[in-house]
Amino acid sequence: MDPSDVSTPMFDRIGGEIIEMATTLSDHEYHAARAGNLSVRISSDLVVCTRHRADKGKLTLNDLIICNLQGDGVAGGGKPSSEIGMHLACYRVRPDVSAVIHAHPPTATGFAAASTRLDQVTLPELVVWLGPIGFVPYATPGSSELADLVEQYIGSHDALLLENHGALTVGQDLRQAAERMDLVEHSARVTLVVRQLGKVFSLSPAESEELLEIRRRVDRAPPVFPLSSAGR
Ligand SMILES: [Zn+2]
DSSP: OOGGGSOHHHHHHHHHHHHHHHHHHHHTTOSGGGOOEEEEEOSSSEEEEEBTTOOGGGOOGGGEEEEETTSOEEESSSOBOTTHHHHHHHHHHOTTOOEEEEEOOHHHHHHHHTTOOOOOOOOHHHHHHTOOOEEEOOOOTTOHHHHHHHHHHHTTOSEEEETTTEEEEEESSHHHHHHHHHHHHHHHHHHHHHHHHTOOOOOOHHHHHHHHHHHHHHHOOOOOOOOOOOOO
């Protein structure tokens, strides 16, 4: 699709959704100091993404850029986010995905900074609605190495913890990607409390597999790696 084919009403509608979601995520303190970025796929070869260093709490339509799948801005002012490579990797690997959010939710980012995985799920709802959170080894933010790593992991996960960095979620639309970001942060908070209480009560492999089967049915989720289990 030629960017000139993107009608003003369509751009305004999608832009409005991005602005509303970015404001909500900023209110949750997921986008401290202009960090993070959002994108929405609008055709087979174009996405709308946030501008590099845009303030996610005060976004306007001028902070949104239409870019192609090579990451080149084709309409709108300024440069796409430096982390657009991660977003494009998700769209390449997951035809079912139409929205990507990268953020730094405080508790989940604490786990990322401590190089501590969030794949030990103890709550059935998290397994069904989110699935295992992939753990992506550290690479420099904005680098092609990080985009390549995301490409490796996103085929089998809807949410990734990026070591020493933050989190990334995908969805059929922005709302689903945002709900998954909330679930990542919720998972981190619950895991932190569980560790403070000093006892990990993981689901057994059989219980986890039963929940993952529900997930495959209700959410048409991608194939997933087994959850880790610490035993009881
Ligand atoms: Zn980042």
